[in-house]
Amino acid sequence: MVSGVDSGADERLPDWVIWRQRPFPDANLLLIDGREPALVDSGFVGHAQRTAEWVRAHSGNLTRVVNTHWHADHVGGNGLLQAGGAGIAAGAPDADAIARRDPGCCAAEYLDQPVAPYTVDEPLDDGQLLRLGDADWEVLHTPGHTPGHVALWQPEERLLVVGDALSDYDVGWVNLALDGPDAATTAVASLQRLADLEPRVLLPAHGPIPAEPTAAFAAALRRGRRLVDDPDGAIWYGARRIFAFALMIRGGISADEVESYLLARAWLVDAAALLRRTPETLAAELIDTMIRSGAVVVRDNRLHAAAEYSPVMPETLQAPFPRAWPAPAGRRGL
Template structure:
């Protein structure tokens, strides 16, 4: 059967895993809007893609499903390019953005970058927002990020899911790494998505999909495995952080990669809580070896090379 059509005037710019997908609304007679802006390394490309797609029409509204660096890293560049741009963010981290608290925003803890941006309005769960001439519902979707939202258009039953649901799972549950009980929030968000009964899902990463029951089943199996063995999730999260850094660098000397890992708070926390029996550098070396075995990285002498534009969703130990 053909894929369920997206609403008219809605375009998905599918990006690699370093940058989240961009969802563009450009319906004639309505303000142009973008959901999520990718990582800062791709900011110039993001501006070019949006400008080309709009054909000279100004971008008037920018929304973020959540404020991880790969979803809002292009905000500052878009704000500079479109001076009248209105940016809307979930309310949970409004104070952190206003004060630019990089610790609260997770950029320091994950060893990632995000240029400072501003916002003018909030995406309050329970409200609707007009995008492309349709009213989209804003729903709270905690788990991967406790402040995340998803957007749902009930007439077409289209869901913009951010990292709450992918075709084969969901994003790393970062609050769990900090000691929060967030797996239950993931389960509740999956239940919410099932209750909304979307016909088509635009995820934060990967292709648009319409076999939503299969995606939910895969996500729940994955969650069940993490609940049985939280260390499995922690190891997966550590590999994802290393892989994300490699996606940006493309290649790096092993010593520099291990030094970055040692300076990254989330990796230090994962090691301390779940893998203390190994010295940190030895454990980080094991992570690199696991990326190699999965095909996500390759060693060339003292160098570690990124080998695939994908995160290690199924790397050893997952």
């Protein structure tokens, strides 16, 4: 069973859009039904089976999975759904990197977030029209949270799928170490472009559907500009999100091992350099501030993420990193 509640008769959504909010480590489920059923994002690898079952329960054969971006909580079901016959569509830069098995794919190794192997059948460019369900959707390249991030716009219904560009409560975190010092400025420009569409309904990949799209954009833009003005704050924000995700997918990390876990992570070492600290200092400070803020709780000598999440079976974390993925079998095209 997938935890969460189906959108059911959400009066804001047409009946061919089926949406279910899911806690971390999964992106929300979004199915666009019709002659070409499409799923937007496919959750975490540890819950791929549940994702596939949910799709089967709500639709016929899936034509496509569209990825808003390649983070592990958005592409984990790709491999399984692709094996079942769905094509995978993703932003062109991500598609190229996936095709050559670039070790940086999905930032999987960098963030220590496993992803099952997949290939991209359909690279997406800005402005391209995609038939999802029975409607045409426009692909919008919206870099910031990741360089290849895309959003999807359905102009008749004024529906806007925003991935991790923003949620009801926040702007997506940015990775200044991987994507450069302008990542936050880029994210704000993408947010503004999305806000200018004045959508009727915003569909974020995490959290609820915002009651007021305008208010959600205003809050996200405020937060985004703060990330631009305070790069150190942006790095801290990212580090807290990455660490919380690690705790969730591992069912917590032993208090005796957590420092050595963090010190072995590329993202922690990079963040420490940008924050002008040693990795040891940053690891200790990160643990300390997150315990003090209540974002991390210590139970039975283990550190756990305090936020709601669905547990993951440890064996599902065994997926190889992209550098070890088998070569793509060749694009099937759609």
